[in-house]
Amino acid sequence: MGELLGRDIVSIHDLDLDEIAHILDVAATMVPAARGQEQRPLLHGRILAELFFEPSTRTRLSFESAMKRLAGQVINFGELSTTSVVKGETLADTVRMVESYSDVIVVRHPQEGAARLAADFTTKPVINGGDGAGQHPTQTLLDLFTITQRKGAIGGINVTIVGDLKYGRTVHSLAVALSRMGASLTFVSPASLAMPTEIVEACRNEYRKGNGGSVRMGSDLESFISAADVLYVTRIQKERFPDPEEYRKVANTYRVDVELLGRAKGSCIVMHPLPRVDEIDPAVDETEHAIYFDQAFNGVPVRMALLALLLGAIP
Numbered sequence: 001m002g003e004l005l006g007r008d009i010v011s012i013h014d015l016d017l018d019e020i021a022h023i024l025d026v027a028a029t030m031v032p033a034a035r036g037q038e039q040r041p042l043l044h045g046r047i048l049a050e051l052f053f054e055p056s057t058r059t060r061l062s063f064e065s066a067m068k069r070l071a072g073q074v075i076n077f078g079e080l081s082t083t084s085v086v087k088g089e090t091l092a093d094t095v096r097m098v099e100s101y102s103d104v105i106v107v108r109h110p111q112e113g114a115a116r117l118a119a120d121f122t123t124k125p126v127i128n129g130g131d132g133a134g135q136h137p138t139q140t141l142l143d144l145f146t147i148t149q150r151k152g153a154i155g156g157i158n159v160t161i162v163g164d165l166k167y168g169r170t171v172h173s174l175a176v177a178l179s180r181m182g183a184s185l186t187f188v189s190p191a192s193l194a195m196p197t198e199i200v201e202a203c204r205n206e207y208r209k210g211n212g213g214s215v216r217m218g219s220d221l222e223s224f225i226s227a228a229d230v231l232y233v234t235r236i237q238k239e240r241f242p243d244p245e246e247y248r249k250v251a252n253t254y255r256v257d258v259e260l261l262g263r264a265k266g267s268c269i270v271m272h273p274l275p276r277v278d279e280i281d282p283a284v285d286e287t288e289h290a291i292y293f294d295q296a297f298n299g300v301p302v303r304m305a306l307l308a309l310l311l312g313a314i315p
C-alpha cells in the first residue's frame, strides 16, 4: 500500500487491495458527515474542479456534495456550450489552466483514455469520473462499499452482472476489482454486448493467482438468477452505439421484475449504477432486493474519503 496523497485515480488498476480497503474504511467513518449529522471541515480552503464533457447527475452531484460536506469548494464550467471547448481548446490546454485554479480535478469525457491524458498534463491529482466505455473507478469504490456493507466479505460470493457489458464502463472497473477480491462472476449480455476479452482475461488471470472464483458467461438471465448473491444491472449505453439500428436490436433485452426475482435467493441484492431506463421494473423498488438508491447515497461518503486522502487531510 502506498500513500494516496497526490495520486491520480484513473483506473481501478491504480489501486491495490490494501488501498481500496483503506478508502472503504475511511468512507465508513464519513457516513454521519455525508448525512449532515456531523461536521468534518477537513478540506476547508481546498478547491475541486469538475471537467464534465458528458452528462452526469450522480457522479457530479455526489462529488460536489462530498467536497462541500468537507467544507471545500467546487468549480465547474457549467454548460459545455459556454466554454472555450467550443472554440476548439484541447483537453490538455484546459487541464493545464484548471490546475492553477484548483487542488484536485475530476474529468468525465466521452473518449476512452481522456482522464489518463488529462493526468499527464497536470501534477494535481486527477480522478476519472468516467471515460467513454473505459473505466469508472469511483463508481467501483462505491459499489464495493455497498456490497461490503450488505454482504460482509466479497470473497466467495457470486456477482451476476447483466446488460451492456461492452460499453458499460462501471462494470469494466467493477469486474476486475471483484475478481481480485475472489468473487465469482457471471456476465450476462446479448452476444453483441459481451464483456471485452481483455477484461474477461484480467479476471481469469486473478483467479489463476489462486484467489478463488470463476467467470461464467451467457445471455439467458433466467438460467443464472438463482445463483446470484448480487445482481448488478446496467443500462444499454445508447449513446455509445455507432449505429442506432444496432441499439434498437438490443434495447429492452432484459427487464428485471418481481417475478424474475421470485426465483432469486431471498438475500440477493439488486444494484444499478443508475440512471435506469427500463431494465428494472419500478415495482422492484419496493422489495428488499432493491438497494440502488442506498448505493447512490454511498457515492458521497466514498468520494469524501477519496478526496480527503488524495488531498492529504487523512493519512
Ligand code: NCD
Residues within 6 Å of the ligand: 058, 059, 130, 136, 139, 169, 170, 234, 235, 273, 274, 275
Ligand atoms: C454510469 C456512467 O455514467 O457510466 N452512471 C453513473 O456514473 N452512475 C452508468 C450509466 O450511465 O449507465
